Amino acid sequence: MSGKAAMIKLIVGAGKAAPAPPVGPALGSKGVKAIDFCKEFNARTAHYQPGTPIPCVLNVKADRTFTFEMKSPPTSWLLMQAAGVSQGAGKAGHENVGEISLKHIYEIAKIKKTDERHKDVDLKSVVGAVLSTAEAVGITVVP
Incomplete structure (x- = not known):
């Protein structure tokens, strides 16, 4: 990623985040290590029923660090x-x-x-x- 901040919107199943598509390619194209996101996301969604769709907005900074906000299921x-x-x-x-x-x-x-x-x-x-x-x-x- 060339020094720009980016926002990524994903819907990921609770406890099902993995570096495979669609999560891996979406994050990899912005220079983010998908495994870091997946570990944090799965830990935060442990209280949901597995597979519950969770909308998530990631804010990727120019230095490839990120923050994300989870929303309630649709x-x-x-x-x-x-x-x-x-x-x-x-x-x-x-x-x-x-x-x-x-x-x-x-x-x-x-x-x-x-x-x-x-x-x-x-x-x-x-x-x-x-x-x-x-x-x-x-x-x-x-x-």
């Missing part, structure tokens, strides 16, 4: 796990693939609230966003 993935389905609806809003309770929505909103970008947003707004995502995925919410 809302749609959390909803599908709660509903026990493996795939969302083919037609958003027209098909129903499963149902979950309002309690699930609230718990998912609490998980999403831990993200840096949601820390200043009130929980009611986060719940609304989760409800919208549930509708788009084809999951019905029952009281």
